[in-house]
Amino acid sequence: MTDLEPRPVEGVVPHDPNAVLSPAALDRLDRSVPDNTKTAYRRQARDFIAWCEERGRDTLPASAQTLADYVSHLCDQDKAPSTIEQAIATIRVAHREAGHDGQPDTRAALRILKTHKRDRAEVGKRKRQSAPVTLDPLRKMIDATDPATLTGQRDRVLLVIGFAMMARRSELAALHISDLTFTDDGITVLIRKSKTDQGADGAEVNIPHGVHPDTDPIRVARAWLASLAERGTTEGPLLRRINRWGQLQPGGMSGWSINERVKHLAKAAGLPNADAFTAHGIRAGGPTEAAKAGQPVAFIADHGRWSKTSPQVMEYIRTVDKWRDNPMRGIGL
Template sequence: MSSDLVPAAPETASKLDAVLGPAAPDNRISDATRDRITRSVPENTRAAYERQWAAFTSWCQAAGRGPLPATAETLAEYVNHLADLDRAPSTIEQAIAAIRTVHRHNGHPGQPDTAAALSVLKAHRQDRAQAGKRKRKAPPVTLAPLRAMIDATDPATLAGLRDRVLLVLGFAMMARRSELASLQIPDVTFTEDGLVVLVRSSKTDQNAAGAEITIPRGSHPDSDPVRVVRAWLDALAELGVTDGPLLRHINRGGRLQGGSMSGRAVNERVKALAKAAGLDGAELYTAHGLRAGGPTEAAKKKVPVAFIAAHGRWSPLSPQVHEYVRAVDRWEDNPMRGIGL
């Protein structure tokens, strides 16, 4: 989260980025400084932590407990409350992280102690496992569902052209939805070999060093990144648009809007296209499936993990990218394969 220079006052702590420290001169910061500190935090993270802190303070008020500083017992009881609501373990982990972050920003580092809360969470995981509940994962958008979703678009419309760019770049870049939403028209360069796409900053590039992603030409006319992006840019140019956001809102009347699609809008389009394509389990598909589809197909081609990780902007030791590879290897390198059962 943001710098410890910006503690969250109890009365306004539900907004982590809109608070001041003590009135002493040495503790004052300007609006411009606060703005930059706030913008250093990924928007999705900040929004999620604000929601978690608001929920915690609301529960504390109802339970007659103090949220700041909260005791270890209060945190454990809150985690137990979330477990009673059958919240996903990942959601509870996020709540704990948010609560600890607010405490750190208010001068209470290391508080509240999480030992008891984590024990409650461990028991909750065990209870869910015994009940047969597992984490629901978004299916990877591999080539077959990708082409089905592309076929569900109408290339004669602006929305169809844009959606094809969204799908193809999401897959070929192994892109996060936030990266797709942030793309600008000048970030895409055509070369003899394909495309070079500039990702100005991302979740794992907090210093905004940027990364250039090379995407080779494709062999299928409907999913070739060069053809798909060129068709969309030509359509924008006919409307006099040659700069600004790459992926733009299009209203229900099919008219182009000025603003960029948000990460949430990107996710909603992927869900809608999965449903339109009639995919099995369409309700499970998300924009993350595009990011997962690329490494899954690359692993089938035996592309080295280090190359996949670099292309998708993961750490070479990222457990996530190895999970995609293992999902392929457990079938291709299965010890029962070829035994003759």
């Protein structure tokens, strides 16, 4: 439910019993939307409401002119196109859930957004992408950790397991100790739910042994689990919170804290353009290196839980192919 939706009045019984949802149904509907999505939608809704109130415009239903003018306002603030697209989606969802099907008319708003994208391109602004954490920066970030400390061991698991399973930060944050099963071939990681797993069927990712001790997923994971067990922790979140004194804390890391940790490690490693590295770079590094090694696209997509026709995974592959299959290579320049 967004802040644009009308709220029911307590004590008033709807005239139509067919329009009533049970508390259990309402709860499941609410939980069907990820928390970070709900937070983003609420923020977008609040901003739109405030803008409309300042100008005496209606929020529900909003006219096509109101939406177009609001989008233009966001363009004036030089908001990223993705942020503006999210704002439009938020307003459309609020209208649909309030019963205003087909409203608002987004055609003018989308044309303004298209102009905004072109204007940004003309001044050299492009979609910001997280730098992939490929093997070289991964090893430098590993070298920046101290394996003799809890924090260092935890960070190594974050980096190596995240890289090897091509993990989203939300997937890493959701991992529990019991989700790791060690076999003769390596580790099988159970992902209970993920962004693209709409049916919550779960998925298993097989991670083989590595060849370097510091980046061998099995060795790194076993060292971390042994340290946790020594402190009486054998269940619960895999990636644990650790305070500034290196002491284990209750609860696991959030997706946000994982992202901040990757940024910190990139800076600690002295990586060039360190600000470009985020948790998404961990996910992007695996397919990039796999493509360099000549692994089939279908294998990469399956391992990273992408659709085999995903434009995202193909973007990683094309980046590698542009260098490997460059028409200027070997022509004698």
